[in-house]
Amino acid sequence: xxxxxxxxxxxxxxxxxxxxxxxxxxxxxxxxxxxxxxxxxxxxxxxxxxxxxxxxxxxxxxxxxxxxxxxxxxxxxxxxxxxxxxxxxxxxxxxxxxxxxxxxxxxxxxxxxxxxxxxx
Amino acid sequence: xxxxxxxxxxxxxxxxxxxxxxxxxxxxxxxxxxxxxxxxxxxxxxxxxxxxxxxxxxxxxxxxxxxxxxxxxxxxxxxxxxxxxxxxxxxxxxxxxxxxxxxxxxxxxxxxxxxxxxxxxxxxxxxxxxxxxxxxxxxxxxxxxxxxxxxxxxxxxxxxxxxxxxxxxxxxxxxxxxxxxxxxxxxxxxxxxxxxxxxxxxxxxxxxxxxxxxxxxxxxxxxxxxxxxxxxxxxxxxxxxxxxxxxxxxxxxxxxxxxxxxxxxxxxxxxxxxxxxxxxxxxxxxxxxxxxxxxxxxxxxxxx
Numbered sequence: 001x002x003x004x005x006x007x008x009x010x011x012x013x014x015x016x017x018x019x020x021x022x023x024x025x026x027x028x029x030x031x032x033x034x035x036x037x038x039x040x041x042x043x044x045x046x047x048x049x050x051x052x053x054x055x056x057x058x059x060x061x062x063x064x065x066x067x068x069x070x071x072x073x074x075x076x077x078x079x080x081x082x083x084x085x086x087x088x089x090x091x092x093x094x095x096x097x098x099x100x101x102x103x104x105x106x107x108x109x110x111x112x113x114x115x116x117x118x119x120x
Numbered sequence: 121x122x123x124x125x126x127x128x129x130x131x132x133x134x135x136x137x138x139x140x141x142x143x144x145x146x147x148x149x150x151x152x153x154x155x156x157x158x159x160x161x162x163x164x165x166x167x168x169x170x171x172x173x174x175x176x177x178x179x180x181x182x183x184x185x186x187x188x189x190x191x192x193x194x195x196x197x198x199x200x201x202x203x204x205x206x207x208x209x210x211x212x213x214x215x216x217x218x219x220x221x222x223x224x225x226x227x228x229x230x231x232x233x234x235x236x237x238x239x240x241x242x243x244x245x246x247x248x249x250x251x252x253x254x255x256x257x258x259x260x261x262x263x264x265x266x267x268x269x270x271x272x273x274x275x276x277x278x279x280x281x282x283x284x285x286x287x288x289x290x291x292x293x294x295x296x297x298x299x300x301x302x303x304x305x306x307x308x309x310x311x312x313x314x315x316x317x318x319x320x321x322x323x324x325x326x327x328x329x330x331x332x333x334x335x336x337x338x339x340x341x342x343x344x345x346x347x348x349x350x351x352x353x354x355x356x357x358x359x360x361x362x363x364x365x366x367x368x369x370x371x372x373x374x375x376x377x378x379x380x381x382x383x384x385x386x387x388x389x390x391x392x393x394x395x396x397x398x399x400x401x402x403x404x405x406x407x408x409x410x411x412x413x414x415x416x417x418x419x420x421x422x423x424x
Contacts, residue, residue, distance in 0.1 A: 083330030102370035
């Protein structure tokens with residue numbers, strides 16, 4: 001199932017709807033990396049609230065997305081990781097180092113707004 | 121000795137073949153005779169047993185009167201178990217006894233010791249009684265020893281089971297007392313950890329904290345480990361995992377109250393503390409958390 005990418009002001013928001021296949025994840029990655037410059041976005045929020053399992057591939061893809069988007073000149077925030085998922089992830093050593101995280105969409109937006117507050 | 125044990129086993133396994141084996145009495149009859157002997161000499165044997173208990177310095181946690189009272193009931197249950205060969209009553213009594221004496225610090229070796237002493241005292245009285253008739257003594261011992269061993273076994277197992285039950289209960293209690301996740305300010309949680317952290321508790325702590333972060337929408341968490349005496353590699357890794365998992369939920373963790381010993385241990389075992397944000401004491405931790413959250417605490421007036 002393809003993940004829709006929504007434009008909200010200066011930000012892009014991608015919300016996972018359900019468990020995604022590896023192909024969907026790859027598609028999301030290329031979609032986001034293309035759109036972020038095309039739509040002149042400064043921030044990207046990936047909402048994973050609906051994911052109840054996070055395997056190593058998904059975790060690596062999220063990290064790659066964040067790194068690629070940084071190279072394209074924007075900031076990524078991963079939001080909505082469930083407590084159980086977070087616990088399982090750290091046990092597997094998937095800690096999404098140097099990727100910003102926030103509790104939910106609202107917090108993610110607040111994080112980006114804070115970050116860009118002085119540059120308006 | 122070996123021969124006697126063999127015959128004892130035969131007696132247990134093939135109780136109905138005794139007649140064919142040329143025995144003059146069935147073991148049940150021998151047991152009856154034995155029980156009668158033990159009943160008859162109850163006072164004297166019991167006294168002797170209590171003296172032996174005191175001599176060997178068992179049950180030092182109990183007074184002489186208490187030992188005597190317990191000895192009487194143990195003796196009666198013992199004889200009854202020999203007579204009826206029903207061990208349920210004895211088992212229940214052993215459990216009940218254990219329940220009473222465990223809180224007073226009676227050790228396993230003492231309980232096993234007193235039962236073995238009683239077994240010894242009774243065996244000696246049998247030797248004394250049948251010393252003229254060696255064949256009869258042998259047969260009596262054949263009947264007595266397996267039963268006595270079973271009794272000793274039952275009491276010891278009952279005691280150990282009761283102890284394990286108490287330990288389990290206490291573990292449960294500790295787990296329930298475990299650790300509260302407290303909100304001190306909007307978006308600021310504290311988690312004071314006291315006592316020993318084992319992997320199970322660490323897991324529970326982490327789960328509790330993550331749920332707390334979600335429900336309180338916390339941005340900063342202060343974990344205070346002033347009350348943790350020691351930390352090993354596993355626990356340190358658990359702590360690092362807790363910090364990382366909290367970050368995945370968007371919360372920053374500040375660890376406070378690392379004692380000099382723990383600091384030294386962590387450095388010696390080389391735990392990666394790069395991701396941990398540490399402050400000396402809880403007060404400092406809360407102050408830093410407030411700074412991160414943009415709070416400014418100011419006194420409104422001079423303290424009274």
